[in-house]
Amino acid sequence: MAVTDKAGWTAAIDGDRLWRSLMDMARIGATPGGGVGRVALTDLDKAGRDLFVSWCKGAGLEVRIDRMGNIIGRRAGADDGAPPVVTGSHLDSQPLGGRFDGAYGVLAGLEVVRALNDAGLVTRAPLEIVNWTDEEGVRFAAGVVASGVYAGRFDLDYGLNLADREGTTTLGRELARIGYDGDALCGGYPIAAFFEAHIEQGPVLEHEGATIGAVLGAQGQRCYAVTVTGEEGHAGTLPMALRRDAMVGAARMMDGLNRLAFEFEPTPVITTGHVQVRPNSRNTVPGRVVFSIDARHPDDGVLAEICVKALDLCHGVAAEGGLQVEIAETSGRDTVTFDPDCIEAVRAAAARLGLACRDVYSGAGHDACNIQRIAPTGMIFVPCKEGISHNEREAAAAGDLAAGCQVLLEVMVARAGLA
């Protein structure tokens, strides 16, 4: 553990215990490449949830499951009617994700509670540790839905009725299937503050030699599903000149979208991560391709301009290829700015602990971006190796993770007060 100077500490988190919890959790859905594949609402997600619930109970927390399947572990405060100070993140992962994205923020919250238990400290306001359902949005098209419902951004019905890509089930049905269709209120009550600890998922902290990122906000994001429709045909007999090949059209769109990104400064990120080809047979000219566009930029106005150009580009390619194109906006969020007091609390805790800290923006979306709508919110970033995330090779140093966890304890206790 890199943090050894205890001056000014409220209670010491146990970096080894935090690391062990992370590694124990990472066994559930472990992938051959050293990562984690624990997609939301699968049996593996259920196994991860069950382990977390058992740990919460072991740490003396009162556990409740809300209507969106969020798991909330509550540590009573001396003034238990006061709005809780909340932390948390997500235990679900990408299909070939890393061990730290999400799991760190949940288990850092758990470690804060364990450390306070060890120190025999009780806060004035209660503390709550949350595992938000389906942050990644792999199966149900849109991520951070459960925190979105909690924050009043979406209706409960919308969240529960989200269909998976194959249209065979819904988020609500899958919650019931794994036994996490709880009946506790999903939001709608006051919370004092929300803090989320997370690996940066980008290269800035490592590059700058900083251990803690005080997160100022998150860039705006627009996501689209593009459906390109042409005409199926036999790969051996349909002359090239007569083809309306949906894959060739989609490929030209993806190429154009990538080039479009480099026309702007600062450069946005534009990604096609998901592609579905129909009928997807070597012998057949594809008749339909559905692909995703994920575009992000720190300036909402510029992002809007990029998206107009991106959609125009797709329509232009389709027209040239005799293809039809339908573009649906699947999710999006404006630029997010976190609470100045929460940001300052992170900076102050890092300074008190002697940790190198710098302000950063989040390139990714987080549940915290939803919660900031209803409560003062901040995030604590720690470095991850080479900025690699959403990848089995995602890595983070135990010392950095411990440092971020200690900062989390400090800001939560500062906000909740000691009894």
Place this chain on the structure above:
Amino acid sequence: MAVTDKAGWTAAIDGDRLWRSLMDMARIGATPGGGVGRVALTDLDKAGRDLFVSWCKGAGLEVRIDRMGNIIGRRAGADDGAPPVVTGSHLDSQPLGGRFDGAYGVLAGLEVVRALNDAGLVTRAPLEIVNWTDEEGVRFAAGVVASGVYAGRFDLDYGLNLADREGTTTLGRELARIGYDGDALCGGYPIAAFFEAHIEQGPVLEHEGATIGAVLGAQGQRCYAVTVTGEEGHAGTLPMALRRDAMVGAARMMDGLNRLAFEFEPTPVITTGHVQVRPNSRNTVPGRVVFSIDARHPDDGVLAEICVKALDLCHGVAAEGGLQVEIAETSGRDTVTFDPDCIEAVRAAAARLGLACRDVYSGAGHDACNIQRIAPTGMIFVPCKEGISHNEREAAAAGDLAAGCQVLLEVMVARAGLA
């Protein structure tokens, strides 16, 4: 039925009965769009096979299943030790295929037998009707494998051990699963001739107003699996300049391959029909894409030149994008020329029946292209609507199908002789 002039007929096929057989078979695996999805060695394929076997037995044929799961219905000849005259095609289909591609050639063979039964005619040489296993090559990467083993082009072990795309099973295991792992010899005995009736799958006959195509041969084909490997990363945080995006690279390759086709005259067909993206998540920069290339041209030398350029193009795009690329040739065949006597027999039968006939080349590969290695072989094409095939909308006129079936009867009987 369009053919009504019986002058010179040996025995009249029943066009209505042929049509009913086709429609009955098309119910197995019927798709909402009016097509058929009866992929080889699935439960639906088994159901189609079972129906065919029951029809063969009903027509008095002796049925055997060979080591590659080919179903062979045999009608004894007066000289039953003579090499048989064989016809057949395939009952498997594309995932979203049509009702006639393959099934027509099998059921036309059956109708020939039924018509000879009705007329009480016995041929000198025996007749055999074959359903070749897995012509389409949807699941096991390479098509026409079973006829290839029959013709000695592939070893039996190679055919049975072909793995499916997911690597979870083999062709041989799937044959056993559906109960079609027969023990009859797969080839290795003399056959007198092979004829295959098939829809054209191209626009030429319809365009020229011909009912019968006397098929001269088939264009050469080369198939590749291209694996593009980059690096996964978070779609929100990995800067564009640092990305090694396998999907962007693959898209540029596909675009380039399509443009490459138009540089040649006559124009080849180059198709990417199958695309697999890993991890295929909206949120993640793709780390790996595998896609197919299917290139065909009537001139082997030109095809070789096209393939060199295609592979160079892929390597060039990969190098520019910091990507790795591996290209494996998955299947291929040289230009095929059918037997002059068989071609002439088709022309002569059409002329005798008063059917407009023209010579055509096959754009697609067929089992007949394998069988021509070991026996005099010919094909009979009939028009399909707008040349559309490998498509649920594939259509053919009952009269044209009946005409082609009557030609098949004539050429088979001419070859086998009447007792």
